[in-house]
Amino acid sequence: MRDSTQSAIFGALSNELRMSSIANNLANVNTSAFKKDKLAFHDTFVRFAHDYLVDSKTSIRGKDMFPEGHIMAKARLSAQQPDFQQGSLERTGNQLDFALSGQGFFSVQGDDGMLYTRAGNFVTDSNGMLRTLDGHPVLVSGGPLIVPPGGRIEADGDGNVLVNGQPAGAFDLVDFEDPTALERAGSNYFVDPGGAGQIPPEELAVAQGFIEKSNVEVVTEMVSMIETQRAFTMYTKMIQTDSDLDTKLITQVGRPTA
Known part of the structure; x- marks a missing residue:
């Protein structure tokens, strides 16, 4: 040849x-x-x-x-x-929409392990559990968050969550030393196969009532x-x-x- x-x-x-x-x-x-x-x-x-x-x-x-x-x-x-360049933020006014500003991810419980995402357009199921659009539970202080029917959820810039004015924990926000080592799992989720180096996020803010758009x-x-x-x-x-x-x-x- x-x-x-x-x-x-x-x-x-x-x-x-x-x-x-x-x-x-x-x-x-x-x-x-x-x-x-x-x-x-x-x-x-x-x-x-x-x-x-x-x-x-x-x-x-x-x-x-x-x-x-x-x-x-x-x-x-x-x-x-x-x-992983930041996408622009769009205001929705929905109390279940959360956008991340800075480098980091929400932690959600997948079927086969931990998943990480920046898509914060969450919903609640019939039991009031906070989930992603694909049905994965969103982790707050290590576990799922239950919002009573008609309940009010609030989150400050650090990710601390209040339900009906009462502290309910904080979003499990994580960052990685080498985000490029993450592997894509679907359109909006990532998994850590090992080697990414999980670290606490720095200069990461949570904005309620916003969603991050595609970059x-x-x-x-x-x-x-x-x-x-x-x-x-x-x-x-x-x-x-x-x-x-x-x-x-x-x-x-x-x-x-x-």
């Missing part, structure tokens, strides 16, 4: 994954507190030994000792990580989509050109002349 064909294949596959990421970001532009994915490309240039020479001449008037360096590229993606910028994503489409088309043309050259080489080179 030609090196150019191999590079084009890696480039096309990378842009296919990039397009899927962009499509997912755009699909969640209206999802509360959604964090867009960002991609990183790995340096996969293959360099020859003489490409590392700082000065290839023995003197000012000397001739080049080596031919001009050649670098081959096999483009590929090295990482796909959520971008997806539609214009930026659309521009990236057009760029990705054009790059994918370029790589597929490279593959087709190489295929045509190989076909021509097989069918014409070595053919006896009349």
